[in-house]
Amino acid sequence: SSVMEKILLRRSLQLRNQQQAWQESPEGQKMIDFRNSLPSYKERDVLLRAISDNQVIVVSGETGCGKTTQLPQYILESEIDATRGALCSIICTQPRRISAMSVSERVAAERGEQLGESVGYKVRLEGIKGRDTRLLFCTTGVLLRRLLVDRDLRGVTHVIVDEIHERGMNEDFLLIVLRDLLPRRPELRLILMSATLNAELFSSYFSGAPMMHIPGFTHPVRAHFLEDIVETTGYRLTPYNQVDDYGQEKMWKMQRQALRKRKSQIASSVEDALEAANFDKYSLRTRESLACWNPDSIGFNLIENVLCHICRNGRPGAVLVFMTGWDDINSLKEQLQAHPLLGDPSRVLVLACHGSMASSEQRLIFNKPEEGVRKIVLATNMAETSITINDVVFVVDCGKAKETSYDALNNTPCLLPSWISKASARQRRGRAGRVQPGECYHLYPRCVYDAFAEYQLPELLRTPLQSLCLQIKSLQLGSISEFLSRALQSPELLSVQNAIEYLKVIGALDEKENLTILGRHLSMLPVEPKLGKMLILGAIFNCLDPILTVVAGLSVRDPFLMPFDKKDLAESAKSQFAGKYYSDHLALVRAYEGWKDSEREGSGYDYCWKNFLSAQTLKAIDSLRKQFLVLLRDTGLLDDSTSDLLSHDEHLVRAVICGGLYPGVSSVVNKGKSISTKTMEDGQVLLYANSVNAREQRIPYPWLVFNEKVKVHAVFLRDSTAISDSMLLLFGGNLSQGGLDGHLKMLGGYLEFFMKPALADTYTKLKRELEELIQK
Ligand code: ADP
Ligand code: MG
Numbered sequence: 001s002s003v004m005e006k007i008l009l010r011r012s013l014q015l016r017n018q019q020q021a022w023q024e025s026p027e028g029q030k031m032i033d034f035r036n037s038l039p040s041y042k043e044r045d046v047l048l049r050a051i052s053d054n055q056v057i058v059v060s061g062e063t064g065c066g067k068t069t070q071l072p073q074y075i076l077e078s079e080i081d082a083t084r085g086a087l088c089s090i091i092c093t094q095p096r097r098i099s100a101m102s103v104s105e106r107v108a109a110e111r112g113e114q115l116g117e118s119v120g121y122k123v124r125l126e127g128i129k130g131r132d133t134r135l136l137f138c139t140t141g142v143l144l145r146r147l148l149v150d151r152d153l154r155g156v157t158h159v160i161v162d163e164i165h166e167r168g169m170n171e172d173f174l175l176i177v178l179r180d181l182l183p184r185r186p187e188l189r190l191i192l193m194s195a196t197l198n199a200e201l202f203s204s205y206f207s208g209a210p211m212m213h214i215p216g217f218t219h220p221v222r223a224h225f226l227e228d229i230v231e232t233t234g235y236r237l238t239p240y241n242q243v244d245d246y247g248q249e250k251m252w253k254m255q256r257q258a259l260r261k262r263k264s265q266i267a268s269s270v271e272d273a274l275e276a277a278n279f280d281k282y283s284l285r286t287r288e289s290l291a292c293w294n295p296d297s298i299g300f301n302l303i304e305n306v307l308c309h310i311c312r313n314g315r316p317g318a319v320l321v322f323m324t325g326w327d328d329i330n331s332l333k334e335q336l337q338a339h340p341l342l343g344d345p346s347r348v349l350v351l352a353c354h355g356s357m358a359s360s361e362q363r364l365i366f367n368k369p370e371e372g373v374r375k376i377v378l379a380t381n382m383a384e385t386s387i388t389i390n391d392v393v394f395v396v397d398c399g400k401a402k403e404t405s406y407d408a409l410n411n412t413p414c415l416l417p418s419w420i421s422k423a424s425a426r427q428r429r430g431r432a433g434r435v436q437p438g439e440c441y442h443l444y445p446r447c448v449y450d451a452f453a454e455y456q457l458p459e460l461l462r463t464p465l466q467s468l469c470l471q472i473k474s475l476q477l478g479s480i481s482e483f484l485s486r487a488l489q490s491p492e493l494l495s496v497q498n499a500i501e502y503l504k505v506i507g508a509l510d511e512k513e514n515l516t517i518l519g520r521h522l523s524m525l526p527v528e529p530k531l532g533k534m535l536i537l538g539a540i541f542n543c544l545d546p547i548l549t550v551v552a553g554l555s556v557r558d559p560f561l562m563p564f565d566k567k568d569l570a571e572s573a574k575s576q577f578a579g580k581y582y583s584d585h586l587a588l589v590r591a592y593e594g595w596k597d598s599e600r601e602g603s604g605y606d607y608c609w610k611n612f613l614s615a616q617t618l619k620a621i622d623s624l625r626k627q628f629l630v631l632l633r634d635t636g637l638l639d640d641s642t643s644d645l646l647s648h649d650e651h652l653v654r655a656v657i658c659g660g661l662y663p664g665v666s667s668v669v670n671k672g673k674s675i676s677t678k679t680m681e682d683g684q685v686l687l688y689a690n691s692v693n694a695r696e697q698r699i700p701y702p703w704l705v706f707n708e709k710v711k712v713h714a715v716f717l718r719d720s721t722a723i724s725d726s727m728l729l730l731f732g733g734n735l736s737q738g739g740l741d742g743h744l745k746m747l748g749g750y751l752e753f754f755m756k757p758a759l760a761d762t763y764t765k766l767k768r769e770l771e772e773l774i775q776k
Contacts, residue, residue: 317393534660
């Protein structure tokens, strides 16, 4: 071991010499000057002392003060200076892959190195990291997966958890694990970093860990709300009921009602706030325009108008536009490209910034544009805190962010844009004041801002817990409910129990709450368990292609548009895809395939126009399909040479859909000219008017499987697919547990409840056939 020590000491000395050489070089000197001008530099020594004196500390400071790029580097430098460079191992987690990548690149550059020397990064499926990497930026998910194989994080000296104020599910989850780990690793140091001043919560979670604050300076930013924008620009909003950018007015209305029925106070308080607001001091024209404002849509035309206003009248400086996601960023970008001013590359440079972007494209965001060209960056809420674009002077805030909501849509996580919190809105506004006084355009009235929640609800309390429960099991963290009771804020016991029950029913957990083989596979797929199961079944049964489309469709949103004034035309366009399939999911598959064919011939847009389809949604589905395929290859369950042999078999595809959506089953009652359906929990349920099955007078199948129920004044089923008795028996639930008889017992509930003797007959026949097969 003394040989080992000598090697480490020699390596540490080398690292120190390297670092000193860089710091003394002219370039290094310039970098040092920049770094020393950041607010965090003044606290460097205090921070380092606190870290060495305490096992846990909580650091807060304005975005841009130097937490992410500087603090991990201070630790690294001081270890190297103390010739412990080769002994330290610092891990800094980021909630998003793009920030892990861009920050590591920046830190390597500040140290005059290439990535993979002392600084590296690791995100899912990608990473750069060398033998001598001592500071690793990774996503929170990557660290959680490392804990799977290395429970004690042996060899790690410092863990830095960044952006904890976001209260992402992974971060909250990681904190429980780390808190349990600390007593086993007394020399391990944990640093929690946050952009806002809610440090007490975290400090008390770690039995009163010291809190450090980095004071910062930002320039004032003037806020313009919608009424001010309309008043100054004279822009006229279009009437509420016209087809908007999403063309999904009706669906949104329904979802908003559902939201309001459940406990989202925000949606209803927006309405109330608008009722109560007083716009008397504004001109009639402005008041008329405000009355047309549609809180449910992100008006692209309004954004375009504001951007024009800035480009024509504003001082020089970059513009940062907060959008909700990849798809609306792309469509806005397309729209702007067609604009005479905003689409002119000699005057305006429009860039996108979102999580799934290539890193070469990423770098452009930080670059200064050419003289006389205005940079406009369209970003998701990751530009709120994770990354800092220095030259931003104008911010345009749509007021929304995509978040997964659990309560809102009955047990189904659904990425819908929803209102942000006051804290987020302030944070967005602050991004305009980095270098000089700035301007922020909020695309909603001030009264709506006043109705925003103070902070966003932690993700753990608003998303379904099924995936999390699987992860707890795969990390072998013991009893799920006991583990979650130790969270910063624990979810309700009932939602934990629901999640466990669900996982048992679909066969991911056994009776004793142990992970099954299926459960292990599902825990490795970063999609909802039901969608994961559908993908796995699609791969195993060699009908993957249509299943990829169905799963992608269920994860994005419905591409079938239903404009108010052309409802009949739109509905018949949709049912033409449904043929006699009695399935919304199969209609989607046909529509997607038709679109792909037209795209190849260059007539994709015509096709969408004729068939009332959203090209934007179809594109999002297309790209998700590709991502799912990559994920499935990782599982090793996919045989590319056979995976589509049976894709044409409509019955098999139907059965696989059933396998994923079970226990979402309702019984079909054909009565006279109309169809009624029942589920065990709700009794009578209605079909959403958009469903192809709602237009049928008779469905020649006994059951419907569905993805989600929405409770409005009655319970409605969204997309559904008709299935037969044998499909339900063979693919519904979990044949592997308790064998055939156990399976019948479970389905016995259905039998008795709906009194379907045919099911029993089919069952007996199937059982006989299967037993004969097994004997052979
Ligand atoms: P915080 O984590 O406190 O929000 P950062 O450490 O991310 O702050 O950034 C500190 C400063 O470093 C920023 O204000 C910015 O000036 C600079 N900076 C960060 N990333 C880059 C980059 N990729 N290119 C140039 N400057 C950067
Ligand atoms: Mg940061």
